[in-house]
Amino acid sequence: MLPIVSITLFLPLLGALLVMTLRKAPVQVVHTIGIVTSGLTLMGVVRMWSRGVNETGFAQLEQLDWMPSIGAAYRVGVDGISLPLVLLTALLFFVTFIYSAKVRKQSHAFVALMLLLETASIGVFTALDAILFYVFFEVSLVAMYFMIAEWGHEDRQRAALMFFIYTFLGSLPLLLAILGLYLGSDPHTFDMRDWISNPPLNGTAAMLALVAMLITFAVKTPVFPFHTWLPAAHVQAPAAGSVILAGVMLKFGTYGLVRFAFQMTPDAFRDAGIVILVFGVVAALYGAFAALAQSDLKRLVAYTSVNHMGYIIIGVAIAALATDPAIRATALDGSVLQMVSHGLVTGALFLLVGMLQDRANTREMDQFGGLLNVIPILGWSFVLAAFASLGLPGLAHFPAEFQIFLATLQVEPVAVIAILGIVITAGLYLRAIGKVFLGEPREKWTNMADLNVREVLALSPLLILIVAVGVVPAWVLDVIHKTTAALQF
């Protein structure tokens, strides 16, 4: 049988090498390589999807010896938690390559870096060896640093460095935790499957490892008060970078929260559940209110990410606190689906804001007005994505948030207060729609061009999937639920 996971994982890297060797190739060829490679990767993931996941443990395992003396090996595979995220990653990279085909500044380096980032991102979700995971985790960080520093907006270097320092320092505690888990395992191994089926630490050691992991993933997710890098990075990042940063890389934090913190130190996680829940509730509400105060459209979307990621934290904490396996599965289903939904919706929103900025060179909401009439395709796409983001039924966020809140009410009813977030996000998105798209068109924008074919092609897969996940969530939830229903905790 073909090692589909590994092929999919390293295809983008091959593409990156190809781009680097073809230094003289014209820009169009380079972008075509990027689009084709990410398209093939997406097909590989679709093949993985059709192979499916197992009832218990991981499926589609592929492994090679690497450093047998210390128990590290090349091990990859997927389960119901990681497979949807792999699909999301491949899809977002594919549409980002289509959208970015306009990039002229050092396009060789751009495409190569993006492809490297794609391999790293898929690697984070498929790695089943902690060392491998950490390598991918760090490589993605470096790639994103250069993405912001090189192709970002005016104040890009400062933002890139802040992003780097924050998340780099943030990831060091994870390394400590990994070493702790390694030392606690018997025999010593970096095999994540062993750590999950047989958590190596307990007592204070487990709690220390958990705290270390929580710091890393709280920075990455990000959770209040570790989130300040996020708006700064988003404002300066190019649209392509923002899509990947919000759509894919924020999921590293929540995926790690589930895969590492939740699954590898379960008892400590349960003990700390209430604290984590409080952080989630605060993040959800704080993100919503902070977004309400923004006048820059991109910052607004960035802060709603803090809000949406807060719901995921709540869901995972509730899963840990729940005693009924059915409620735990509901909370985790919602959390994982929320990761997918957020990737689709926020990816679409950042693309749209990027497209608007390409046209107007500003993102200040007060500068716009009446654009729905001038650029109807962009306008209605934004309306659709915004309503998805505020949790409208029939669109991607609703089933996820519904499950999270349903489980929350049954376990910790007070925490349902976070549901206020859906009214605040409704308010801020309607305000944004009103300011930017409704009313009488301003004179200076009346000649603005609507979306071109490339932009429509980049956007439509996301919009279609937003509706598809919203109307028939079962096609994703069936995969997720297979794993969460059988989860040992």
Add this chain to the structure above:
Amino acid sequence: MNLIAAAILAPLSMMVLILLLRRFPAALALLGAAVGMFASLYLLADAFNGQGNQLILPGLPDMPLRLISTPLTALLSTLVAGVSSLVLVYAVGYMKKDSEKVRFFATMLLFVSAMQTLVLAGDWILLLAAWELIGLSSYLLIGFWYRRPGVTSAATRAFLVTRSADLGLYIAVFILIASAGSSDIATTLNTGGNAAIAAGFFLLVAAMGKSAQTPLHDWLQRAMAGPTPVSALLHSATLVAAGAILLIRVAPMLPPEVLLVIGLVGGVTTVVTGLIALGERDLKRLTAASTSSQYGLMLVAVGAGVPLAALLHLIAHATIKSGLFLGAGIFQHSRNSTVLVNLQGAGRDRPRVFFGYALAALALAGIPPMSGYFSKEAIIAASLASPNVLLLAPLALAGTLLTGAYMARALRILWHGDRKSHKIVGLYWMGAGLAGLVTLAVILGVAFPAIETLLNTRLPENTPTRFPPEIFGLGAAVGGLILGWFFTARRLLGPLLPWVQQGFTIAGGFDNLMVRPAFAIARSCERLERILYAGVFAVGRFGLDIGRAVRRNDEQGIDGLIFSLVRNTVELGSRARSLQSGLIHREMAITVVGTALILAALLLALLVY
């Protein structure tokens, strides 16, 4: 194809077709409405034959989505289909001159299919979904003329107020699913105890938002910014009706405490918004206030324990109110205004339209033999028979009196005045829609016994009073009509008038109680953001100092392992430095290296010991 699916998919598929073709919007909309109407009628006929129908769709794990056709849901589906079809017929004329018919008819069809989903939903998730989707449709329709000033804020307000109240539905649904272990509505109705009380109150909150009950009544009047057919649909069988429909459906579960509060909310609303209607200076806003008032009466009926009376009034009101709006729309086109002063005499210009309008007005006031008479009598009888008669009956009677008064006032203003209307286009289509609805409003009372048979429930027969309740109800209605016809609003309301005309705004209303605090919190979050941001940079500077110290003192003593660990970082730092020239940047790069060194040292210590 399953008939339940047809009732929903007929309008929905025509919406898609309209959006794809971008032509023949009116014809396709009417086709979609007609097919949906046939599907609903079939469901109703099946219900009369004792046949139900069910459709189960994949939803969330262990919680499938259900559509069910029971006598109640089939009846409501027919009502939605009937009223929306006639309103669409009217809209063909009303929108004749508008350039964006594609968007208008597509959104109207979305509205209709979302409402059909709501009434036919058999599980809470689908009901909640439809509940929010009708909110979206009404946002799009109220904001239809989004280029006009004030329209956007009206649409936004309608969506936000109702969505705030929708949180009540979310929480109620969570409580019900949690305690029943199923999302099936019929199963959850067996809930009792504290769960039923809590769920009941949260459901009431949701219904108050949608049905524009005091103190959440303000958004509905502002929603008049949309086209008139939208108002006709919104107020009769769709958005506003959803609140009352919800309470009617869950009525078997509601404990007495909740019923009493529902009755009081409804009673207070019917009086408060009745007074607002009486003092209103705009015909459409008057009609809107009257909607809140009539839904208040329905809540009184639910609170009195006779949801059937509420249902009958819902049906009667749907036809009457859409008729009133359609009439108002014709007068609006005749005078290019909805302000009552400008409409003086508009009725005399178009006597046939005025005749239809007057019939609907009398039906709403509760004059026999029209439909409103029967339903209103049922409500008053229910309030008189209720254990809380002293609380509910006076409010219900006051509401009835006010209904007569504000309708007679509108008739008086429309009839007296100069004749100066101009010719309008599309009058035949508008007239046809109006005629259909007024006919229904007049004769539907005949069908009420059949509805009682269909639902297998009867209105209570026994009356505890010495006089038959008809005397109270009819007396109030006629008294109200006389007051409204002979006295001006200023005479009737006296010193209350200014307050009434502000819409009884208490403490600044929604703006002061919700919007301002939200923005205040948002601003303090933003301030905190700046502090945090500055703090991070301060920590960076602090790290920089330590980093320098570490570099100076410890570089020599640390072995190669650490260097291999930090080499990448150093490289990165230097590359970062080469990327730009700013001083801050270089210093921060050093910070990374420095701090990385410290952490690496810690790490090494951990490994060794």
